[in-house]
Amino acid sequence: MAHPQPRWCRSNDARHADPEHLRGRGSPEGVGVQARRSQLTYQQALDFISKQGRFAMKLGTERTRAILDRLGAPDRELRGALIAGTNGKGSTGACLTSILRAAGHGVGFMPKPHLVSYTERIELNGSPISEGDFVATLEALMPTLDEVASEMGPATEFEMLTAMAIAYLAPRIELLVCEVGLGGRLDATNALDLGIAVITNVDLDHQKYLGSTIGEIAREKAAIIKHGNRVVTGCEGEALAIVEAQADAMAAQVWRLGRDVIVDAISLGWGGHELSVRGPDFAHRDLRLPLVGDYQPANAALAVAAARLLGVVGDDAIREGLASTNWPGRLQVIGQHPRVIVDGGHNPAAMVKAGTALRRLIGSEKLVAVFGMLSERDPVKLLGALRTMRPDAVVFTEAASAQGHAIAPENLASLYGPDAYVAPSARAAIDMARELAGPSGNVLVGGSLYLVGEVLSLKD
CATH class of the missing domain: 3.40.1190.10 (Mur-like, catalytic domain)
Structure with missing residues (x-):
């Protein structure tokens, strides 16, 4: 049986809000x-x-x-x-x-x-x-x-x-x-x-x-x-x-x-x-x-x-x-040397579980996280969950598709403390994280499905 088609593809779709159950506001301007x-x-x-x-x-x-x-x-x-x-x-x-x-x-x-x-x-x-x-x-x-x-x-x-x-x-x-x-x-x-x-x-x-x-x-x-x-x-x-x-x-x-x-x-x-x-x-x-x-x-x-x-x-x-089950965005490896992993967990429980599983897989190998989060989330709790992964460094960024509803990466970096970096875009964050991790290290992208989706769209 062939594997199901992956859920990512190249697209300019705007990411959907999370939560997604949104208030109606009528038709797009200028289109009857x-x-x-x-x-x-x-x-x-x-x-x-x-x-x-x-x-x-x-x-x-x-x-x-x-x-x-x-x-x-x-x-x-x-x-x-x-x-x-x-x-x-x-x-x-x-x-x-x-x-x-x-x-x-x-x-x-x-x-x-x-x-x-x-x-x-x-x-x-x-x-x-x-x-x-x-x-x-x-x-x-x-x-x-x-x-x-x-x-x-x-x-x-x-x-x-x-x-x-x-x-x-x-x-x-x-x-x-x-x-x-x-x-x-x-x-x-x-x-x-x-x-x-x-x-x-x-x-x-x-x-x-x-x-x-x-x-x-x-x-x-x-x-x-x-x-x-x-x-x-x-x-x-x-x-x-x-x-x-x-x-x-x-x-x-x-x-x-x-x-x-x-x-x-x-x-x-x-x-x-x-x-x-x-x-x-x-x-x-x-x-x-x-x-x-x-x-x-x-x-x-x-x-x-x-x-x-x-x-x-x-x-x-x-x-x-x-x-033949395929489910992208969950501890999914999308690159090598360094290994680049994306995980869509965006609440503390999911992040801690993903971090525990990841550390069992990589042991003491170097880990650099690329991290962003929506403003509706509790940064203290999510950053606490991030710390349980024991990253060697964290590059904070904001997904463009979050449309200004993400916490500013500068604020997250300030809250996180040492070994925190800031990048202006998902692509820049990945490039910085790869350099910090080195060819034998690991890069984990997480904290926001918007960010994971954006990185997947850059995958190739």
Whole structure:
């Protein structure tokens, strides 16, 4: 089976805000809706979508549901998995999508956010939607968007992209894997009921929107569980108790990682992992997973369990699917001499896990970090997580695509202290970091998906 197409490509797409659920603000200046329907270019489509409001927030499922219902509710016939969790959603979704494809099914995947191109968010059988189909889908949706806007206000960027994905994918697929954008209860994707709910884990992130405690955040994520669903979760402690309570209220079956689903893994270094996964009615041994990171076997196990609950795969598909899983931007090596690695973890828990895994891989080798972060993040906590990686130096920079919503690199360097450098751009930061690391060292790019995406677009 061929590897799925990577999620990065050369593109001039503007990076999407994180959080991404944005307040509607009407049409792009100077472009009328009627005129756009027959002559939108891809860039005009991006301008229209992104200008619905960047770096603002408006949560809720009502408008998404209204749009889908006016389209004939194409999502009602879809089966698959809705995946929530603080970390690991994308990796779990990528593993599950690859397994389902290996079983011969037509599969749609809705990962979030994109790294480089908006087209990454609508994936059909391993390939992103084409720019032409992206535009055509938006144009076809515009009359419905107008109708809903007249009654409920304009759709946000995230609502639009969710509706576009369903409208495009539903006629073309058998199964859908959808990653939740933020939280769960009020996320636009929670308008969907795919039968399987996966909650990877719960940690502190996006507290401004989800709550300040593990319990509050867990309740937001557990709300994706709907009546009669089957649930797979890697949650522990208080978060697990909340997931179990919601599942009980919804008459939903639960498989828990570490109790019902067991994974054993051996690291193969930069080659990924060899693992075995067993559950209530299955056992799969000697599986190969190319994803690097100590946390990836758990994500793969959740994907295997979800695939088994869907009842549409066997051992061969699980074996082939995991072996061909591709998920860029997570401890991904994109260069050598020095080794250049990108990692999209942008909350303390994700960064600490990535740093622990990276240090196990590189040992005492020299490490230089290229780091940037959005202004909504807590710099003290993220810089504390960065220090756990024990970098020899850090080059702070700002992704151009963050559009002024990043913390100034000079401020980050001042907070960090010794061995901090500042570069005016991602390219300049990479060049400086490579020189500091030397040919036998390592460069890690992280802290912001904007920065990771920008570096990936420079990859070649």
